[in-house]
Structure formats: structure tokens, C-alpha cells
Amino acid sequence: MLSSCDFKPVTLSDRDFFVQHYRRFPQRHSDNTFTNMVCWNYYANYRYAIVQDCVLLSSTIAGKTRYRPPIGPRNPDLLHEVLALALKSDETRPFVVLDQETLEWISGIYPELQFQPERMYFDYVYLANDLAHLPGKGYSTIRRQLNQFMKTCSPLVEELGTDNIEEINDFVEQWCEWKDCDSNPDLASEKDALCFALAHYRELELSGIAIRSEGKIGAISLFEGQNEDTALVHFEKGLPDCKGIYRAINAETAKILAKKYTYINRESDMGVEGIREAKMRYHPHHMVQVHMLGREELEKVV
Secondary structure (H helix, E strand, O other), rough: OOOOOHEEEEOOOHHHHHHHHHHOOOOOHHHOHHHHHHOOOHHHHHEEEEOOOOOEEEEEEOOOOEEEEOOOOOOOOHHHHHHHHHHHHOOOOOOEEEEHHHHHHHHHOOOOOOOEEEEHHOOEEHHHHHHHHOHHHHHHHHHHHHHHHHHHHHHEEOOOOOOOOHHHHHHHHHHHHHHHHOOOOHHHHHHHHHHHHHOOOOOOOOEEEEEEEOEEEEEEEEEEEOOOOOEEEEEEOOOOOOOOOHHHHHHHHHHHOOOOOOEOOOOOOOOHHHHHHHHOOOOOOOOEEOOOEHHHHHHHHH
16 A cells, blocks of 8 residues: 555655656646756655556655655556545645546546636736737837836846856846845745756756846846646746846747747746736737645445
């Protein structure tokens, strides 16, 4: 019988395994991606098990664990074991589903289950060409702000690399001072994740750009391919020194990614109203929804 002891921590050395597995079973939501797990491990304590050619994932935040459906060949018996394991967790909603196909599969086996959508974790996915070129009336305000930035701030775009990595690390410190990360646990965790990504960008095979304005780095983004048609932007940060720089880092990142990918996943808003408003202004093509099961629902089938 499956137990929590079967799971081991996700570490940087596991990257090749996850890359190979996810080529066979592509991920649509950002949370299951290897980069997300290994960078946010200080906060979410991701663990995994390999059972019958499936990957099982869990995350533990503040001592409470959530489990995900098996990633691999459809296996109803293994699914039932994961549901039973989730019921043993102290978490109120201990089982989370991150893609529509898996939700439909589980609902077909257990039609009595009532899943709860969790809007704050929905990923925003955009047409890459829309973010790169900002076409039509829907983007007129963003285009105007971007044009003003280009005129007044004399930006230069450069790739992340050995020549500027130290300066980018200094930028992160400045960003955290501005945001007062030390007084906000969520921002402090985000800083840890971003610093890990920068420290290991080669091993993670991340790409990134910085925008330099008036000689100083004022914005950065880090990104990678998520699957064949979608790129994933993990981090996008800017300082307030030059108005419109967030518009610029978004557009410059999209211009690069649109050459290879149809869609850009810009992750969730985590329920922060200002972030939600900003992401909605860019008119997402679709959302990758997240659904959860509470303990009372699990008791119906376990």
C-alpha cells in the first residue's frame, strides 16, 4: 500500500529524469514543472515517488501535505491509492488536479466527487504573438505606455549570462528592498526561489533577459519551454525607476518566445488583486484551471 515514506525530495539532480518523463506526459500547469518544484522547494517541500511508470507528486506547506494524480499511463488502482493517501493528510483539501484531461478522467471513474475550482491558482496562458505585437484596440493603452517608455528611458535588452549575472543578483536585492521582502513571507519565499533559479540557471537550462535603462538593470525575466507549443515565464521583475518597464520586459520576452512557441504561460496571480488585474489586461487566451478535493469528498470513495 502506498505511503508517504515512498516519496523522496525533488532535487536538482533529478532534472534529467523529469525532462524525459514530461516529454512523454507534457504538463500544462506550471506547478508540476521541474523548475518550479526545485526552485520553490524551500517553501513547498516537493517530493515524488515512481510507481508503475507513473510519477506521484506531493507538496507540503506549513506541515500540511497535498497530493496530485499519477502522471503517466492511466491507472485507476494507483489513483485510488493516492486518494487514500491524501485522505490521511491534515490538509483540508489534500488532493489537487492541475489539468482538464485528468479531471475528466477522475470524474469518469468517480462521478460522485464534487471538485472545487481554485481561481487563485489558475495559470494565465496567452497567444505569444499577441504579447509580442500587442495588436488591436484591446492593447492600445499598453502600446501607448510602452511607446512612452521607449522614448524616455533609452532601454537596452541583453541576455542573461556570465557577464551580467552578478548585476542581476544586485538587481534582485534592490527589488526586494523596494518590496520589503523581509516583512512579507510570500515575497521572501519568492526571493529564495528567484535566487535559486539564478544560481542554477545553467543546470536548469533557463533563458532570461534584462532591460538596462540609463545604464542600470531595471527589469529581468526568466523563462523556458514548458511543452511543444507553450513557453513558461517563471519570473518577471522590474523596478519603479522608469514607468512602463514592466510593459517592456513582457513585450521583449514575448518577442523572443513567439519565434518558437504558440502560447506563453505566465503562471497564476495567487489571489493578489493587483496582479490579477495586470494579467487580465493582457487578455489571456485561456486559463489552466486547478481543482481540489476536500476531505469529505475523498471519504466518499476511499
